[in-house]
Structure formats: C-alpha cells, structure tokens
Amino acid sequence: MKNRNERLMEIRRLIASSNISSQDDLMKLLLKKGYELTQATLSRDLKYMRVAKMPNDDEGYVYILPDKEQSIDEPEMQASSFGVLVSIDFAQGMAILKTLPGHAGSIAYNIDHLNAYEVGGTIAGDDTILLIPRDGVSKSDLINMLKVRLPGLIREQVH
Amino acid sequence: MKNRNERLMEIRRLIASSNISSQDDLMKLLLKKGYELTQATLSRDLKYMRVAKMPNDDEGYVYILPDKEQSIDEPEMQASSFGVLVSIDFAQGMAILKTLPGHAGSIAYNIDHLNAYEVGGTIAGDDTILLIPRDGVSKSDLINMLKVRLPGLIREQVH
DNA sequence: ATTGTCTTTGCAAATTTATACATTTTCTTG
DNA sequence: CAAGAAAATGTATAAATTTGCAAAGACAAT
Numbered sequence: 001m002k003n004r005n006e007r008l009m010e011i012r013r014l015i016a017s018s019n020i021s022s023q024d025d026l027m028k029l030l031l032k033k034g035y036e037l038t039q040a041t042l043s044r045d046l047k048y049m050r051v052a053k054m055p056n057d058d059e060g061y062v063y064i065l066p067d068k069e070q071s072i073d074e075p076e077m078q079a080s081s082f083g084v085l086v087s088i089d090f091a092q093g094m095a096i097l098k099t100l101p102g103h104a105g106s107i108a109y110n111i112d113h114l115n116a117y118e119v120g121g122t123i124a125g126d127d128t129i130l131l132i133p134r135d136g137v138s139k140s141d142l143i144n145m146l147k148v149r150l151p152g153l154i155r156e157q158v159h
Numbered sequence: 160m161k162n163r164n165e166r167l168m169e170i171r172r173l174i175a176s177s178n179i180s181s182q183d184d185l186m187k188l189l190l191k192k193g194y195e196l197t198q199a200t201l202s203r204d205l206k207y208m209r210v211a212k213m214p215n216d217d218e219g220y221v222y223i224l225p226d227k228e229q230s231i232d233e234p235e236m237q238a239s240s241f242g243v244l245v246s247i248d249f250a251q252g253m254a255i256l257k258t259l260p261g262h263a264g265s266i267a268y269n270i271d272h273l274n275a276y277e278v279g280g281t282i283a284g285d286d287t288i289l290l291i292p293r294d295g296v297s298k299s300d301l302i303n304m305l306k307v308r309l310p311g312l313i314r315e316q317v318h
Numbered sequence: 319a320t321t322g323t324c325t326t327t328g329c330a331a332a333t334t335t336a337t338a339c340a341t342t343t344t345c346t347t348g
Numbered sequence: 349c350a351a352g353a354a355a356a357t358g359t360a361t362a363a364a365t366t367t368g369c370a371a372a373g374a375c376a377a378t
Contacts, residue, residue: 022334038358043336047214054211120250121257123284132289134250181364197328202365
C-alpha cells in the first residue's frame with residue numbers, strides 16, 4: 001500500500017512517545033493522525049516490527065520497541081546533502097546507492113542514524129553505499145522510507 | 160502459597176530455556192513439573208515478573224525475560240563495554256557486524272586471518288563489516304565460531 | 319482458638335490479540 | 349496494457365490474556 005511504510009513509522013513514533021496498552025488504543029491514535037485501519041492490521045504491523053508487550057511499572061501493560069534507541073526527534077539532514085544521492089539500484093537483495101563523489105560517508109552516516117527499521121546496516125566507500133535491508137523489506141519499502149525520512153536527498157530522476 | 164516462589168523460579172527457567180508461546184503451553188510444562196495452577200494465575204505471575212511477549216524470528220510469539228542482560232534487541236548479541244565488536248545482526252543471510260568507529264578494518268582483518276571455514280569473506284567500512292558466510296553455515300554456527308576463536312571480542316551471552 | 323488483615327488463587331466474564339479466508343491493491347513481466 | 353503473482357487489508361472468528369469478585373490459605377496479635 002502507498003502509505004504502509006509511513007504508517008509503520010508513525011506507529012513507531014507513537015509507541016516511543018506514549019504508553020500504549022492495547023491495539024485499540026493505538027488504532028484510535030492513528031485515526032487521529034489520519035490513518036484508518038483495523039485492529040487486525042495493527043496486530044500484523046506490530047508483529048512485523050517485533051513490537052513486544054510488557055507489563056509496566058505501575059499498572060497495566062505497554063508496547064515496547066525492539067530497537068536500542070527510541071529517539072523521537074530525528075537528526076536533520078545537512079543542507080549540503082540535498083540532492084546528492086544520484087541513484088539507487090538493487091542487486092542480490094541489497095541496495096547500492098550512488099552519490100556525488102566524496103559524499104557516500106556522510107549520507108551513510110545520516111541513513112544509519114535514522115535508526116530505520118528497514119535498514120540492517122550500511123557500508124560506504126567514496127561515492128557508493130552498500131545498504132543491506134532487513135529481511136522482508138522490499139525495494140519500495142526502502143525507497144519510500146528514504147523519501148519520507150530524508151526528503152530532498154534523492155534526486156528527482158531517481159525512483 | 161507455600162511454593163509460589165519456587166514456581167516463579169521454575170517459570171523463569173522454562174522461559175529461558177524453551178520457546179513458549181502461550182500461557183496454556185507454560186501451564187502444561189509446569190504440570191509436568193508438578194505445579195498445578197490455572198492460566199489466570201500464570202497471567203499474574205508473568206505480570207509480576209514483567210515477562211514480555213514478543214513476536215519471534217520465524218512464526219509465532221515467545222515470552223522473554225526482562226533480565227537486563229537479556230537484550231530484546233534484534234542484534235544477536237552486544238559486546239561488553241570494553242569490547243570493540245558492538246553488535247552482530249543478520250539480514251539477507253549475511254552478518255552485519257558493527258564495531259566502534261574506525262575498528263572495522265582491523266576486526267575484519269582478524270576474522271579473515273582465522274581462515275575459518277564458516278567465513279566466505281568480509282568487506283569492511285569504517286564501523287561496519289559485512290560478513291558473507293559460506294553456504295550451509297547457520298547464524299549460530301558463525302556466532303559460536305567467533306566466540307571460540309576470538310574470545311573477549313564478544314560478550315558471553317547470558318540466558 | 320478466634321478475629322482481623324493480607325496474600326494467593328480459581329472461576330467466569332470481559333478484553334485483547336491472532337489468524338483463516340476472501341477480497342482488493344500493488345507489483346512484475348511479458 | 350493485460351495477466352498472473354505477490355502483498356496488504358478487512359471481516360469474522362478463534363485463541364489468548366486480563367481482571368472483578370469471592371473464597372481459601374497464611375499469619376499476626378490477641
């Protein structure tokens with residue numbers, strides 16, 4: 001779906017920033033943000049992202065993200081990074097990103113620090129980044145994520 | 160009750176040592192060990208011990224202990240604070256090793272020179288190593304090899 | 319032993335979560 | 349573009365979990 005990825009990111013943000021204790025709660029929060037879906041889909045989303053439900057300090061239960069850091073604010077992309085990502089190709093289930101000469105390192109740094117679910121890890125050379133997506137992450141998942149989380153990075157002709 | 164504490168310990172042991180996916184499952188295991196109780200009590204026990212339920216790698220869900228040493232992170236393990244190898248993650252059948260900044264090269268060099276059967280080859284960036292295992296080598300094969308051949312690099316995994 | 323208090327438990331009902339199946343949407347490939 | 353394949357979603361339902369309430373220990377102080 002067009003906005004599944006966006007939705008997954010929103011779910012992450014919500015879980016990171018508030019104490020959510022049921023999928024119905026989460027559903028209502030998402031509805032306020034404009035995402036319309038059923039509890040069944042949420043169950044699948046949470047499973048996809050390996051979100052766990054855990055008893056809480058006080059009363060009740062909360063969902064917790066399987067990631068190390070739950071930072072809500074994301075680092076801004078540097079101005080100089082604008083439009084320097086030249087192409088995205090896929091091979092062997094991995095993404096090969098081409099940048100303007102010398103920019104691979106900084107772009108990879110930015111991508112790494114998104115803590116994006118989709119990204120297993122990156123290795124950067126001078127103008128090439130090898131990005132290993134997590135299992136189950138599709139080409140378009142990855143591209144959508146990059147578009148959403150690092151707007152302006154990708155040159156227009158890339159898709 | 161007289162043996163509630165014993166029971167809690169037994170539950171801990173069971174959860175640590177097997178993949179339990181429902182309270183009914185756990186109930187049956189406990190029955191075999193001589194503990195007779197209802198699922199409702201189990202729900203309370205798990206809440207008391209803050210045991211979380213999390214989607215699993217393959218299919219299904221598992222209970223996990225909130226033990227500080229037991230990470231609920233995706234990375235298979237974390238290095239000790241003194242170690243250089245920070246995490247090992249798997250995606251696309253390959254291992255992605257994260258190191259402290261600047262150490263990827265030397266760690267990759269060391270791994271290469273083990274001449275370990277398990278390792279097809281490595282590519283190192285600044286703080287990331289992509290390790291391609293040989294066909295048929297499992298995740299745990301690789302981790303065990305690294306533990307044995309490069310002790311100290313990887314923290315002992317506590318269960 | 320009796321009383322009162324606190325903890326633990328079972329039962330049953332309510333709530334929450336997962337999933338089989340059908341349908342729709344998206345993607346790929348000719 | 350069309351056809352087939354794959355992915356995503358909703359519906360309805362099953363499965364799993366939580367909880368209110370009452371009853372049954374456990375324990376302390378009379």
